[in-house]
Amino acid sequence: MAGKLVGGCSSRVTDVALCYMIEFVLGESDLVDVRFAVSPLNELTLSLRVLKNPARHPMHLPFARRVRGVDTEVLLALSNERGWTPDFLSPRPVTPFTRFEDEFAALREVPARTMRRDFRAVLGEVPAVLRDRERMLAAVEHYWEVAFAGRWDRMRAILEADIAFRGREMVQHGLATMLSGISERITFVSPVVRVLIKGVDPWRVEARGQGLTLVPSLFALRTAVPVDPGAPPLLIYAARGAGTLWETGRPSGPAALAGVLGQVRADLLAELGEPRSSTDIARRAGVTTSAVNQHLRALRDAGLLASQRHGRSVVYARTELGDALVSHSAGRGSKAPGLSLERV
Template sequence: MIEFVLGESDLVDVRFAVSPLSELTLSLRVLKEPAKYPLHLSWLRRMGDVDTEVLLALSTGRGWTPDFLSPRPSTPLARFEDEFAAVSELPARTVRRDFRALFGEVPAVLTDRRRVLAALETYWHVALEPRWDRMRAVLEADIAHRGREMAQHGLGTMLSGISDRITFAPPVVGVRIVGADPRRVDAGGHGLTLVPSVFARRTAVPVDPGAPSLLIYAARGAGVVWETGRVRGPRALAGVLGQVRADLLAELAEPSSSTGIARRTGVTVSAVNQHLRALRDAGLLASQRHGRSVVYARTELGDALVSHSVERGSAAPSPSFART
């Protein structure tokens, strides 16, 4: 069990952040053992030309990776360029320390720092950057959901909803990591950073016991991040709201940004925003700003309206996704 001990100041400094570099790092597990990640196989099949020798060497058989590739985000919505620049400027001794902590003896292919950095940068541009807007929308929607859970039900309920491997017995957050040595980490006034991930299957923490308190977890909605298409609203609901708004209400079974919805449904962003505001003003949706995005989610009234429309005999909102 990994235990994060939160002092009074830490308990009010539990924060969420999105880290593109952490997503890149966690995606290396998919490259190494694709059979364990069937949800991401369509993405993997579209992979361009990358330095797989280096990329595969960066993770262990357990899927663990060096800490410097999963830094604690300094801002809620970090940019890859900023995170990568910080990694590029790390002292060589820090990189060697993290490699040795993970591997013992550093693999020969990882001793050429310029090749490692080039492999990571190319991999980002080829494999992740073209899909990053969609990934970020899923991650931001997850954060909006967790924030609402914490505000309404408290920190303990929010943490337990992330994973059954997480416990909270104030002031200790416990995380069960298979194969990791037990340790107790004092947050020391630096708070706890929670980072959702499309590629995480469960939870992940830093390898270094002295690293800042950081917990990476599997984001809600990650299973549909590579899918395109639209969800059809129940016919009875469409008769009242119109098909477009019924579809949007059905689409929001999971929180999402207007940009993400527009991309999935093929409706323009401006039109989506107009319809979403109308649904929000009617009490069927709630909205929350997160960084540059506004994330929408169905209210209890919206959930009830969709469910009741299905129960009245219309077709259930079923996905008509076309995998890309």
């Protein structure tokens, strides 16, 4: 579904010879039902393009190198040469914090006729290797266990941080500004959301009370929509901070800033140029969440950070004042070592 029609339009987004318009028409009830959600199964599905063509996804080469012992014959057969995948593998999340176990249980219940229809829509004919339903399901489940299960907390933290940022943008600046900030290929002139996508016939979807679901992704290059024009409005987009997924180091605060705030808080402020959850910050620092929370709250109370709860996490990001302080302090003296357990 949403994990395959990724725009590859020219830089001139008005070039309709290369790009086609997908329109979601939102009614009055839909305008107040624009919601965000994280979908583990969508992430798994989108990641298949990394396995298929890792050279196109250099940022995720560490991911591709770590995937071993999976049923690649099945997994690579699930997408066509353009990276499109059947809609049943990219479900519309029913809750903001969907678990893989729940999505996979629903996947098991997808009727065989629906699978065949979606396979044909993307692949033309169902490859022989995909006619064994149990083998296909086992391959997907094992791929999750190998490639995602041990890393999902970190992935989810980045996705939730993006949602917190987009939500704040929508509250402060409105739906149109938030959507255009996701991609230059997305515009909103009430009541229509328009998305430029390459390689599909244009279509127009009336939401009719189904709302619009926005799903951030670490593996989407740009934007993605369902293959089926009749599917409920769903838009997957590239999440902010995806480039930090495989980082191992942490930025150090400028020495001048550390002289005022202390090194730990200077390091935290330097790191929060992109939104992060408190649990993610603690994980990267190798300490408990409670060990950093008092520092984060102190920076927030001083007006240098903003915070927002999202699900089980509290997401922090620098305010304009925090940005200005870090920028002004940069280059004034040498940098101190990165955040450490001893100093926390």
